[in-house]
Amino acid sequence: MSGDGPALSTRQASAQDRRRQPRLLVVSNGTGEDLIAARILREVPGVEVTAFPLVGAGRAYPPEVPRLGPQADLPSGGFGFRDDLRGVWGDLRAGALGLVRAQRRALRAAGRGDGAGARAGADLVLAVGDIYALWMALAVGTPVALVATADTVLARRPSLLHLVLLRRARHVFARDEATAGWLAARGVAASAPGNVMVDCLEEAPADFTLPPEVPVVALLPGSRKDAAGNAALLARVAARVAGARPEVHFLLALAPTVDADAVLAGLETGASGLSAFGQGAAASEGSRPARIQLTRTFTAAAARAEVVVGLAGTANEQAAALGRPVVAFPGSGAQYTPRFMALQSRVLGEALVPTPSPEAAAAAVLRLLGDP
Helix, strand or coil: CCCHHHHHHHHHHHHHHHHCCCEEEEEECCHHHHHHHHHHHCCCCCCEEEEEECCCCCCCCCCCCCECCCCCCCCCCCCCCCCCHHHHHHHHHCCHHHHHHHHHHHHHHHHHCCCCCCCCCCCEEEEEECHHHHHHHHHHCCCEEEEECCCCCCCCCCCHHHHHHHHCCCEEECCCHHHHHHHHCCCCCEECCCCHHHHCCCCCCCCCCCCCCCCEEEEECCCCCCHHHHHHHHHHHHHHHHHHCCCCEEEEECCCCCCHHHHHHHHHHHCCCCEECCCEEEEEECCEEEEEEEECCHHHHHHHCCEEEECCCHHHHHHHHCCCCEEECCCCCCCCCHHHHHHHHHHHHHHEEECCCHHHHHHHHHHHHHCC
């Protein structure tokens, strides 16, 4: 009988392995990407999920989803190494290289199932974001699928190095048919089932009330650390617009990760004569204040607005998907740079109105309000 013990244990372990839920590790690199990943997870029940947010704390994930680390809020919000060198030195001083090494060690440990909070390895890794998210996810050593939220051939084609990495993915879910076709022709398993950023647009009850006849401009400061600095620039836009159209109301939509007090401080910096009212502020140029109200219901704000002024990535594209013209100008930090704005303009076409400054943006807003 004693000789049967190991055999029985092996069979029992095999049966338990077949009965266990599939294990999914999600690697995402940004607030918008975290929101997209969380939305995807709602469509895959019966799976043990662990999240590994590369940028920030991953607060957009449901509380029941365990999160691996380490994480850190870099000064550039993760954009320093993407398109603009202004944030590189700040990120390096904040320990970016050490963070990358630590995260790759943690990802390899998660693949083995011996990391803190890891669940005996992953059957599949889902990378949500750009090529950097894919590169980090490949460290796990488990098959990887990529939901490509940023890259599109409409803006720029992947480099040879990017193609090498993309070919290592089990599948790439591209954001548009043009990108999927281009990748497939170069040996990448790719398809374009739809733009998941648009799927993330969910209607929620508005946390604001405005008369239907009041014209509205939505302001999007972004979801990164530069949101407060961007709010200061947006206050200048609002003050200029209100100087010519005092009846216009402004809704400043905050991402879940953005601190409202920091944004209010940014608004005070951006315009003279600013006074707070409730969860909002009034920015003035002369005697006509611009009433700026803060909101956490982005979809409702964008849907209510006639025009959107955005210094954001995902949110700008979502506003355009709702049929709203989006006016943009370079922001205060490493995310919404002139280069990023130019790339986004290629993707959104006439839906985006790029301008060089807050003053030029205000002029564009006034033109659109008069002739949408």
